[in-house]
Amino acid sequence: MPGPRKEDIAGSSSQLGSSAPQPDSPCEAEVPLLGLDDKRTCRASWAVTVAMLLSLQLGWGLWLTPADFARLGWVPATAVIVVLTLSTIYSGTLLLRLYQAVPNAVLFGDIGEAAAGSKGRSLVYWTVYSLDATRCIILHLAATQSLQHAANNSDCLLCGAIVAVIALVLGQVKSLADMGWFLSMGTAAQLFAMVVVVAKLIAEPxxxxxxxxxxxxxxxxxxxxxxxxxxxxxxxxxxxxxxxxMKKPGRFSSAVALSTPIMSVAYLSLGMIGYWSRGRGVQEIIIFGTGMDAWSRIAAGAILFQALAQYLVNLNVWTHNVLTILARRKALQSSSCCNVQHAGDHNRLPWLLASACIIAYSFGISVSLPFFSTLVGLVTSVTYLTCAYTIPCWFTLRLLGDTISKAEYTLCWALIALSIVFSCVGFAASLMALINNLGTGEL
Incomplete structure (x- = not known):
């Protein structure tokens, strides 16, 4: 399938901001690509980007891996992790190439518009916002359950309300780069908790x-x-x-190539040790199956930081996206220019109101449907595969189809087909599991 002409891409991108000339190597630019003043006080270095990726992805999925091994067995679980390691690195490369093909892109939807017009933009927005909406719910539940275990308090409403207040306060930091210290602390806390849990699993099989x-x-x-x-x-x-x-967006693929194997080693290590130690009867969230002694509660307190770090990244991305869309609509109605490029460009009051709304519904749904694994499966089947593979591969065929090899062209089509099939199968299985959860009351 031939890709669009360069002038077509430029024409679509010009709707996003300025028509100022672009640098020869946009991926290495240290200044914004739009012809507007940069209001950000800090841009993310490569190291901070790695911390962001680890905080975003090395999260609560880690604590489900022993149960995943029990549900699949040694060979299938290991094979799935290896395949996901390679495919995640590839998807990161694809998204960087798409970003470079649409240099004025501010949101993922901008790439969608360049690739497929308003339909592509709408597809991204519906998928990403559905994902972000449900992911915030899952992470609010994760933080709530961590706090319950750490404090030995079974009051879900109280712990959920405390998490909501913390998220609202920390969520007012608009720049992801400015949150780098908290994201790094969350990742460090996650690794500390993993060491504690692994030690207990080995000592008490x-x-x-x-x-x-x-x-x-x-x-x-x-x-x-x-x-x-x-x-x-x-x-x-x-x-x-x-x-x-990022300061240098062109280094993003190397950040993904580092963070993804680190995640895989952690997933394999905890998954294998937990499965060996507890067998087929392993508790779904392994950290809650190691007892209520002081070390277990300290570990639960540590993963509270990671749950909050992931929550804040998702909260930031969604708040920024929603406010950017509203700002563009307002600018279009008044025939003015939308100067929003980054999260730091938004005013404090709209940011506070938007983030508060997201936190409020996340709190309400998380305490009403506290079925963590099933919610994860449902969300993944509906949106994750689409975001990670279906949409990026389709956009790659649209924007870069005349420049990629025949092998990659075939690979993109294969990933589109597989992701759609797995999404449908996963949705049916997760829906069945949710119905079973509601009937039995099991978490």
Whole structure:
């Protein structure tokens, strides 16, 4: 499929901002590509970007991996993790190339507009906003359950309200780069908790724990496990915004190439050790199955920081996206120019109101449907695969189809087909699991 002409791309991109000339190497530019004043006080370095990616992706999917191994068996679970490692690195490369093909892009939807007009933009917005909406719910629930376990308090409403207040206060930091210290602390806390849990699992294995090379029963449960692993690698919905926040966007693919193997080592290590220690009867969220002693509660407190760090990244991306769209509509109605390029360009009051609305509904739904793994599977099947593979591959064929090799052309079509099939199968399996959860009351 031939890609659009360069002048077509430029014409679409010009709707986003200025027609100022672009630098020869836009991916290495240290200044905004739009012809507007940059209001940001800080831009993300390569190291901060790696921290962002780890905070965004090395999150609560980690604590589901032992249960995922139990639902799949040694061989399938390991194979899924290897495949996701390679495909995540590839999707990061694709999104960087798409960003470079549409240098005036501020949001992922801008790339969609360049690739497929208003339909492409709408597809991105519906998918990303649906994902962000549900991901904020999941992360609010994750933080709430962490706080419950750390404080040994079963009051879900109280712990959920405390998380809401913390998120509202910290969420007023508009620049992702300015949150780098908190994101790094969240990742460090996650790794500390992992060390504590692994030590307890090795020291206290369950006598007679049984494992399987391949788990062949309960197909729907196994499919949900695959969806959970895909969730653990999810984050592509925010890649364009992260690229746009970097000092040198061209280094983004190397940041993904470093952060993704780090995640994979963590997933394999905890998944294998947890499955070996607890066998097929492993608790769904492994950290809550290690007891209520002081170390277990300290570890739960540590992952509270990671849940909050992920929550803040998602909250930031969605608030920025929504306010940017509203600003563009207002500028269009008044025939003026929209000067919003980055999160720091938004006024404080609209940012406060938008983030408060997101936090409020996340709190309400998370305490009403506290079924973590099932919600993860449902969200992943509906939006994650679409964001990570279906949309980027389709846009690549539209924008870069005449420049990529035949092998990559075939690969993109294959990923589109596979992602759609897996989305449909995963949705059906997750819906069945949710109905079962509601009937039995099991988390």
């Amino acid at each position: 369950l006598e007679g724990a049984k494992t399987e090379l391949v788990h062949t029963t309960e197909a729907a449960v196994s499919i949900v496990a695959v969806m959970n692993l895909i969730f653990a690698y999810g984050g592509q919905f925010a890649y364009v915004e992260i690229i746009n926040s």
